[in-house]
Every structure is written in C-alpha cells, then in structure tokens.
Amino acid sequence: MELLAIFDHSTCIFSILACILLTISYVASLYIWRTNLSRDHPSTIKRRFFSVSCMMLLAPFFMKYFLTKETLSKGELLEHLGLRTSGWIQATLLPLFLTAILFLGPLTMQFLSGIWKLYTKFFSTEPLYWLASWQDLVWLRNHIMAPLSEEWVFRACMMPLLLQCLKAEVAIFTGPLLFGTAHFHHMFEQMKSGYDFKTALMVSSFQFTYTSLFGAYSAYLFLRTGHFVAPLVAHIFCNHMGFPNFGEIPQFQPLQRILIICNFIIGFILWCLLLTPLTTPGIYDNRLYWET
Template sequence: MSSPSLSVPAAHLLAAFASSSYVLSLYLSKQGRLSFLRTSTHSPEAKRWKGRDDPDVIRARLIAISISTLLSCIGVGVLLWTLDGRTGQILSNTLTTLGLNAPSPKLLLASLVTPALFLGPLYAQYLSEGLPLQRLWSIKHDVVPVFTTLQGLRNYVVAPISEEVVFRACVIAIYHLSGASRTKMIFWSPLWFGLAHLHHAYDTYNRMGRTTTALQQAILGTLFQLIYTTLFGIHCSYLFLRSSSLYPSILAHVFCNLMGVPQLGAEVRKFPTKKTHIISAYILGIILYVYTMRAWTKVDGGMYWSFIGH
C-alpha cells in the first residue's frame, strides 16, 4: 500500500470489535451460556454443571460463532468498499484480502510446515501405533467422531475455520489497511487471538467448584493457554502473510487441535528405551520448521508478501 487508509488507533478499535464480537456471541443466547441446571424434579438440590461440552451449549455456540464470523467477513468487505469504492469488485477484493481464493497446489508445501514442527510428537504416535493405517488407528474411532459428534465438529471443523477467518484474516486485513508492517501484523493479530481465550477461566473456575484452588487453577491454566495461543497465532499469522492464503493456517489449526500440546516428558516415560530417538525427533522437527517456514511458504503473487527482487 502506498498510504494507509485507516489510522492505527482505528485499526486497533476495529480489531478489538471483531475479536470481542466473536467471544460475546458465545454468550448471547440463553442456550449458549454456562450455568447450573437441575437434573431431577425429585431432587431439587441435585445439580449438574452445564459446561462448554454440553450438547445444547455446543449447538447454540456453533450457530453463534458462524453468524459472527460471517458478519466479520461482511464487515471487512464493507470496509474495503468504503475505502476503495470499486463496488463491482467487492466480492473478489474481499475474498483475496481474506485469503479465501481458490486454493493453489503451491500451498501444499506451506500446509506441511506445521507437521514438520511436530515431527517429535508424530514419532511418538508412531511408536504407539496410532498413526493412520497403523494397528491402533481406525476410521471408526479416529475419523468418524470428528464429523459426527458435536464436540468433533466444534474442535476440528467450525472452531478452527471460524477462528482463523476472524482472528487471522479479518484482523490482519484491518491492520493491513492501516499500513501496519508485516512484523506488526504478525505480532498484533495473535494478541487478540490469545486474549479471546481468557473467558475459558470462567468455565474452569466454576467447573472446579469455585474454590481458592479452582481460582488458582483457572489463572494458571489461562496464562498457559494465553501464551500457547499467542505463540500459535504468531505461527499462523506468518503462514497467512507469507502465502497470502488462509488455507495453510486453517489446516495448521486443525492439525494442532488433533495433536494437542506436545508431551515430551510423558512420551519419554512411555518409551524409555526410545528416549534418544524421541528427543532427536523433536530437535529435528525444530530444525525442519526453521528451514521450511521460509522455504515452503513462498507463494508468488500474494498481496501481503512481495517476493519481487528476492
């Protein structure tokens, strides 16, 4: 961009609005809120925690975040139209800005960067015979639940897609219109993504009994999640900017949700005779990540990262 179309303070406000709208949408409907429910008319005192995994909560929240995500995309389109004025190209401009154009085969390597980083955990899963086509892996138990259960749809389909669209594409698009540098976009966007997970502390605190210990666990767990999600957000922001496509970020999000947080200590304890091999796989994964993050994410012609003269 030759000159910014938005001021930086305005970009911060719009990014905050998009992020907070996503989180607040979870609590707009009565069904989506966490609460205590009576489980039996014969026992008025008997109650159960209606947490985030309650079917009614999941259904309500899936609908809410889908609508919120769509509205954020429309908001970016309106913003582009307002600043650019080319009404005939609004849909094309919006899809390009959000990195949602038709995927290119060139994006395949960019999508393999995250698995390269997880070489260590993948090797540990191989030792456990839990990788696809191994003895303990099956379509019935490892694939079907992803698409046929509410938790699977939330964790591996709707949440990764909607979060990447809002916290990566929409927020970065807003900062791009303010003339922010690539470095600032890489680090500003993940902060909103990390802060958006703070509301999980409320669930943890109540689920654990609203005690002092519960409060401590909620704070510690939330701080860890804030750090982890922010670091993950930096990774996905770089992928998005480097490739000018949201698909590698979405696939990275799905992959990380499937893998969970790496558990080096637990894996070494489970396979003590393979300790050196497991640690070596972790180190090799980091080395591969450093190399592939630049070598495999270069996609010419992207709007966010120019390779002319490189």
C-alpha cells in the same frame, strides 16, 4: 502533510479498534445463551455453532466497512479474505507439511505407541473411527468449527485491517495478541468447573502464551501465502495433535526416548530452516500481502 498524517493516524486507530471489537464480539457470541450447562454439553455446542456461524457471516461486512478505498483498490474483497483459486493446492499441502515437521517429536511418539494406526482406518474398509468422530460434537468443535471460525475472524477478516497501518512483520505479532486474549474466557468456565482463581489464571495464562505464538505462525502463513486455507489446515492439524505432552516421554524405552527427543529437536530446526522457503509468496502467486 500534517493533515495526511492525521488521517493515517485516525485510520490506524479505527483499524485497531475494529479488530478489538471483532474480538469482543466473537467471544460475546459464545455467551449470549444463558445456561448452566458445561461447554461440552451438546446443547451448548450447538448453540455456539450457530453463534459463531453468524459471526462468520457478519465479519467480512464489518471488515469491508473499515477498509479504506486505497486498501480495497489493491484487490478484490475475496482476495483480501484469502479466497483465491490460484495456488490453493500449494497453500493446502505445504503449510500442512511444514506444521507436521514441527510436530515430528509428537508424531514419533504416536508411531511408537501405535496410535498412528488410527489414521490407517481412514483407508480401510471399515473407517469406523472417523465416522464416529464426525458424529461427535466435541470433535467437530475442536477440529472443524473452532479452527474454521477462528481463522476466518482472526486471520481472514482481521489481518487486512491491521495491514492498513502496520507493516506485515508487525501485524503478525499484533493480531495474535488479540487471538490469545480471546482465550482468557476459558478461565471463567474453568472456575465454574471447580478450579480456584489462581489455578484458572495460570492455566489461562499458559493458553494465552501458546495460542498467541500459534496465532503469529498462523498469521505468517496467511500473509505469506495469501490464502485462508493455509492457516486453516495448520490450525486443524495443531488442534488434532494438541500441545506436546512431554510428560509421556519417560514412559517409553530408553532408546525410544532418545529418538523422540532427537526428533523434537530435529523437527524444530527443520521447521525454522524451511519456514521461509516453503512460504515464499511466489509459490502461491501471492501479490497482495507480502512482496516476493
């Protein structure tokens, strides 16, 4: 029993160290290119696209190396990565719907301001807005590459490692701390662009807080559904919406303000009430990560 305890303790240490190394490697891949150009410069974006693409290719092999035989015996490698065909439609639609409910307030603001009309252009005869977006490297980074690479590394490849030694309820809050910490690298870019140290630290600390909270939600979706696509669509939607700009509320008419504030509250309450039932593992045929 004592030897078994030592083995389990060692496995847990290696799993956590592997996750830390994945985090460091992901951030380091963004800075292997020596350049004085900003992060939004096309050259910088293209180079970072290549770097994180390499990380995405290597991460699953890295994960498999640190997975124990016992863990691998529970399912195929693709299943551990959340790549399954069973339940993928539900995993695409329900988490997206759930996340949209959470953003009911911001969505109301978009509707009242007329921004929602941009979405209808996708179905029009001239979807110029969306075509232009796909040609914009900054848009592609924020809406496609960043969510895809971050969810792949920090959820699909990292969560199976954490689950070797942590309960699911603990793992969903442990991994996101690394995810939030990884965003501190923006602090150096902010200082490079003119921010003083104190301001950059405050901005990065705020980023750490909300990215860690989102990371917990994303990890919860991954473990409950057993699908990589679930946190991915939620991440893309959240990046599209951005952090709610509460400062814009006073710009609306009094009755509209009341409606917006009510929908912020209603959206959050509905999200809390629907979070568990809409992520029931049985809906997604998830038998790997979370017991029904």
